[in-house]
Amino acid sequence: MNWFVVARMLGMLGLLVGASMVFSLPWAFPAVGKVETFEHDGFWGLIGAIACSLGLGGGLYLWGRFDKHASILRKEAFATVGLGWILAGVLGALPFLLSGSESAPGVKLTPIDAFFESVSGFTTTGASLLTELEDPDLVPRCVMFWRSFTHWLGGMGIIVLFVAILGQLGAGGKAMLKREVPGPITESVRPRVQESALLMWSIYVALSALETVLLMLAHVPLYDALCHSFGTMATGGFSTHNASAGHYNGGPVEAIILVFMILAGVNFSLYYLVFRHRKAELTWKQRIKFLTRDPEFRAYLALIGVTSLVLTISLMANEIYPDTLTALRHSLFTSVSIMTTTGFGSEDFSNWTEFSKGLIFLLMFVGGCAGSTAGGIKVIRWVLLGKIFFLEIEKAFRPNVVRPVRLGKSVIDDRVRNDVVVYFCMIMVIFLSSWLLLITIEPDDLWAKHDEHTAAEKLIDCATAVASTLNNIGPGLGVIGPADNYSGFSQQGKALLTLLMLLGRLELFAILVLFSPQFWRKQ
Template identity: 50%
Template sequence: MNYPIVMRLLGMVSWLIGATMLGSVPWAFPWFGQAEHVEWQGLIALAGSMAACGAIGAVLRYLGRGAQISIYRREAMAVVGLSWVLATVLGALPYLFSQSAVAWEEYDTGLRKTMTIADCLFESQSGFSTTGATVLTDIEDPLLLPRSILFWRCSTHFLGGLGIIVLFVAVLGQGSAGKALMRAEIPGPSKEGAQERMQHTAWTFAGIYCVLNLVLAVVLHLESMSWFDAICHAFGTMATGGFSTYNASLGHFNSAVIDYTVLVFMVIAGMNFTLIYLVSIGRGIQMLKDIEWRIYMTIIVAGSLVLGAISVWMYEDFDPNSNLRDAEEVVAAARYVPFTFVSILTTTGYGTHDFDRWNQFGRAVLFLLMFVGGCAGSTGGGMKVIRHVLFVKILRLEIEHSYHPNVVRHLRLGGVAIPDPELRRTILLYFGLVTFIFMLSWLMLVGLEPDSTWSEHNQPLQNKLIDSASAVAATLNNIGPGLGTVGATQNYEAFSSFAKLLFVLLMMLGRLELFPVLVMGTPAFWRKH
């Protein structure tokens, strides 16, 4: 392990994170329309956090002095994994320094329940990993969470959306190091990029990402959102994160136009950015030929139609008043079902409707969707559609091999044979690891989380099994909201510090797709030779 180069690059990441905090500073002043007076609490917290980022970056750069930019796969994985650990810690500082609070304990006496270190780390990792889970119960009260800190909270989505390392390579470049860093960072099975040069590719992806954020922010502003709300919700949508500026999420606006606008951009955010680039240069036919995109869209259209039909005609989920006409139920289902379906599939987690009140079949479908995710090369989390496609194809080949052991067939994708003999093993290993991590974390949460988490918050104790499974799935796959005690109208505040730190690890595992995090626990990985 080449420690000096790792330290040098981590120092630059620290400075980059500190620099991005500058964007939250203007929102502490009243002329931006969000505060009645200067929010000194948030302003001082951001200043202190930027100073800490600068100091830590300077120390790391000093430790890496004299290092040559020559980085290999092991160093790249170390930089990526440690960058997310570093980002989690540094991103938590604004919450910690501002003494942000999860809720009022006694409003009349001004007694606030200040965020613990575990709370701050949870909220920070949830932002950077674009999970969108939260421990905050009231984000609309500036006495609990200053507006400038609320903007920083949404900004972590923007940074985490395409990846800190991708932005790092795009802005600073790293020569040959860029290629290794990009390979270790971009989620999903590798696909051929639009350009050969990694820095050019990083610039292209970052440019597309920023343009989509800008376009969506402008559209949302034209649809009656303030600039503050429009920018924050654009960050949450294009990063498939889900942080909102209101307790009711997008449901606060109660606007079908806004819902459908965000729905369209969530679908785009869940697509492979290489395809978006090809469309932008007039090669849209390549998107139509892409098997992952076709299946992704099929899942969205077919799944929404089936789930909507079942919800309306079998369970009447959208008929709170028996006198409502069927047409009104269909209109409601057409608005809420596709939005919720795409929000969970793309791991965005925005809410416009309390899906936890749906029928059991619908809730089960949403739970399974948590393990699907968006396309490879998108900002979406989850296991990725392409992995499921390959898993089904591998399974079919293995079944045929069981009764035709002498027949040799190549794994094919979109009619093209895949020459990589290691791909089958890699896909099966990934599915096995996700299943193992899910089951182990679920058992740990059920066994170690006290029953009082449910009883003290008026939640049925018999739901502990499904609630725990949902919480693990929602964090491991970077969804955010789950079912039951972590449902669409709930949050993660009730869990113990142990559970929140477990969720932090799961969110990081999901965002980096296991291996850059798992290798950090291997002693041999850190040896010099």
């Protein structure tokens, strides 16, 4: 492990995070942020956070310059990604702490609380500890903007942005990019890593800008339009309103958010394939075929359609809503929000039927497409797992059959098949062990405070908390439903859930290797 290389990379990352905080400063002023008075605490809290980030980043960079000619290899790439996300979480927590933000009236955010909120933003989880999102006396609007902006930075990946800006990182840059755009099959849409990173960020910025404009045309103020675009395109889910997307009571705003959640859950490489032949004589019908031919994209839309239909039937059968259109609207929005791991809520699904809540819990383990901003296991892994299952079943009665697993026209080699099975096993082991640990460390008082909950429901609520943070979704069931938050969990519980957010966002390995003694050895 070359620590000079890692320090240099982390230093530049710290500088990037610090510079990103500058965009939140204007919202402290009445003329820009539409606040009644100048947000003194928020502004100077951000200034202090910027100074700390630039100071730490600059110090690490200068230290790393002692060996400025060393190249970043695979080990250094893993260390940069894993430690980089932790560093971003620490630096991102400073505005909350230095501004004196409160999770509830009279309850200051602790360092663990601020780190939880920051990591939740960068990992696009959207799990929050804040109880009154619309009260600037608790959290200044400029800090709330930073909270949403962390979504946008983490959505496409701060390391992808890092690679896009700096480039020329060789094989290490490719390893860093792969950890940021995870999935069982990762192919660069361009031969050069920097071009691939720039391409993905260009598409990301364009879609974010388009959504912001459309929301403003639907009479959403610029501040709210930006924050909700950040949360949508990053599939994060932080909102500026306590009622989340339900604040807008349906209509065009909810429809716009719904469409862009679906777009954000699609593999961004497919967008490149659609638009890359600008000079070729291709009709739009021929361009769209790049999408429709993709097995993962088809499965992604099919899952959204089927789950929405099943939820609608369940809700109507139990007379939860008065008409089919309302039931379909909430079913579709919730299915897309959970499956893409966005976490926006149009309705409190904690009040739905037990079957509906069970289906939502299962959706937490699906996720969007590989190469998207969505978290979760990813649709492509479920498609491959299904093919592997059917092949193994056939081999049970035809042991001599030789048939490769195919995805479209591509043959999946044994290494990828093994990786898929191992990943599923690791997710289940981490989920079950974290669930039992959370049940152990959390006091029963949290559930006793809720009249409608009993200590027996602690098992389900802890399971959804683990599933929601591990898959970067945000809301869960029970005490962490769409109308509630994670503020009632103990400090050790919040620390565990924060670790799960990082594990889920980086698909386990970039964080797990940090706990391996062999990883840190020179040879």
